[in-house]
Amino acid sequence: MRVTTERDRCVGSGQCAMLSPEVFDQDDAGLVIVLREEPAEDLREGVLQAADLCPSRSIRVDG
Numbered sequence: 001m002r003v004t005t006e007r008d009r010c011v012g013s014g015q016c017a018m019l020s021p022e023v024f025d026q027d028d029a030g031l032v033i034v035l036r037e038e039p040a041e042d043l044r045e046g047v048l049q050a051a052d053l054c055p056s057r058s059i060r061v062d063g
Contacts (some may be wrong), residue, residue: 001044001063005032009058016054020046024059032058 003023012030016023022043025033039047051059 004060006058007031009056011056013055016050019050
């Protein structure tokens, strides 16, 4: 699985960081930061949930 984001679309809701803190964080402006571009398989459920609940649809999960 590979995780990418479109930071210019991020609205800083923080859903991703709350749902999958091992993979996502926020910078000082509240915008998404990907901590692990290729997270372990056991993190898949949280990553997919974060992508699904992202209000700006700025998270992409491939694989």
